[in-house]
Amino acid sequence: MPNSDQPRHSENLQHRGYPDSQLKVLRAFERRWEKKGKVPFDSVVMDGMGPFSRGKIWSYLWDLGAEVQEVGDAHAPDLLVVGQEKVEMENIERLLKRRQGKELRICSQEMLLAWAMTGVDPNKRPQTADTFIDEHPVLLEIVDLLDGKWPGTEAIPSHGNGEGDFSRPDTSPLKHLGYSVGQNGETSAVRRKALRKAFTTKRDSLPGEYSSEYIEEWGPAESGARLKRIADHIASTCRNFRKRPGNYDLAVEQWEADLRWLKEKYYNPLTYGFAWPETA
DSSP, X not given: OOOTTXXXXXXXXXXXXXXXXXXXXXXXHHHHHHHHTSOSOSEEEEEOBSSSOHHHHHHHHHHHTOEEEETTTOSSOSEEEEOSBSOOHHHHHHHHHHTBTSBOEEEEHHHHHHHHHHSSOGGGSHHHHHHHHHTOHHHHHHHHHTTTOOOTTSBBOOOTTSSSOOOOXXXXXXXXXXXXXXXXXXXXXXXXXXXXXXXXXXXXXXXSOOOHHHHHTXXXXXXXXXXXXXXXXXXXXXXXXXXXXXXXXXXXXXHHHHHHHHHHHHOOHHHHOOOOOOOO
């Protein structure tokens, strides 16, 4: 682990061609960690770019003394840093599978720099983490991969069949029950029939092959936990697709309409005690 005796190479940043504005920002972050005497991670994996180029963040972390690697090369990294674009999600998914049940911090470039500047990991503050996630297309995809969860400071959650597979939206119980949106999706009547089944079907009768941990999260039939799980799944998928390139206007419109229907038909905040999820 780097410590305060290890030299910091701000002059190297100059040589690597940082604009003055970016250099000043990075040096401000670096000084915060200098005061603590060390950076809070040893091994970092990176993918994607934005707002900084990947190379600039890579070389900055390298100067701090962290070991930095490509996502596919590292065995047990402490930290994953992602940019806003040009991310290979297949590599990210494989990493998350390898780290199921094990700790891995996940940060956007913005989260990493906020962490350095304040000395506080945004992952330790759920509301702060949510703010970063909601504005970041890649973090939203990671939440999607983790089926609506964000690991924060906990271990990467396990999902799927217990053999490292993630339970993706297209294989959720909703999908198995016939719920589908978009140009090739179902009519509102068919979708709402599927949603009724999802709400009323006993947990051990929900279709699909999933781990007991995953199905446990769906709660008993006709419970607040079940309704929240359904609503969160639809809302998080809707938020994710809003950020993606391409025309998903019809799918978003149908997700939002179905959430309104679910809320009107089943939701009572006094009974269920959770806030209805947002789609934007």
